[in-house]
């Protein structure tokens with residue numbers, strides 16, 4: 311099984327591997343200009359507030375140097391790295407070890423139920439692939455999740471029709487994975503929670519910023535940065551403001567949304583470099599014309615790839631139902647499995663690496 315992952319931020323490098331954000335930017339002159347992204351409060355059309363939290367994993371990096379244009383940084387938080395280390399990183403950034411290099415969303419699998427539920431609350435999960443399944447299993451430690459639909463018996467090639475969903479009355483939230491990275495199924499629209507107060511929660515790790523999204527439909531959207539917006543280690547959480555402040559007492563401090571909101575996403579030492587990279591990608595997305603333009607490019611790129619697969623007279627096959635095929639991750643097989651090794655070898659000659667998919671596709 312082979313997978314092509316498309317980073318929407320890297321419109322021109324569509325066919326490189328999954329975590330390919332780093333290769334398109336250059337660090338200016340070895341310095342690391344910091345523009346930390348604070349917790350942003352935004353008024354939504356319905357009058358509710360959303361908070362944008364940047365979750366951080368500690369790391370170190372700011373600049374000081376012998377060169378005249380760099381400052382001496384005495385901050386108590388992130389410290390200065392040796393200049394030779396920074397220069398080496400700068401030189402290797404574009405193509406680390408020849409593999410084009412570049413987590414955190416997994417922590418949200420626990421943070422969401424911990425912040426939104428009491429241990430006895432029932433919540434609904436639509437399991438459309440292995441990430442949705444992991445989220446469901448983690449939630450079982452902190453509340454009472456129910457899988458109301460699973461695509462496992464059909465090898466995760468489908469998304470249910472929304473009226474087929476038997477939602478649990480009184481469920482605290484309905485959780486979906488908006489794009490299943492491994493199985494290549496993507497929600498093209500979003501289900502409406504049946505209950506008045508039931509929240510819609512989405513893991514958007516692998517299609518965040520690939521298209522416009524009406525955030526007012528959601529209680530929480532979360533996404534690891536490493537697919538479309540930056541290096542791993544930064545996680546973005548968009549939460550409706552009135553949902554903040556109800557975490558279970560056992561919630562670790564780093565998973566409590568109120569701690570992050572109250573501290574402008576700076577409660578712990580921020581991964582400055584990762585946030586800086588996200589800032590560059592956001593600027594680039596705006597320069598491309600914003601997310602509606604990015605979406606057009608993604609539709610075009612996806613079309614080229616799926617047309618090639620469908621037009622190959624069965625030489626290549628995509629198992630995913632056409633109406634829900636992901637514009638981010640395109641899984642395909644070869645009709646003759648013995649040709650797979652040959653395909654991988656020939657692709658590598660064209661500088662396309664990491665195309666071999668995972669055995670989890672056979673789930």
Ligand SMILES: Cc1ncc(COP(=O)(O)O)c(C=O)c1O
Nearest residue numbers: 413414415416441491515516534
């Ligand atoms: C859809 C989805 N959810 C969650 C995760 C887990 O993210 P992390 O590795 O940042 O914990 C991934 C990782 O690839 C993913 O693709």
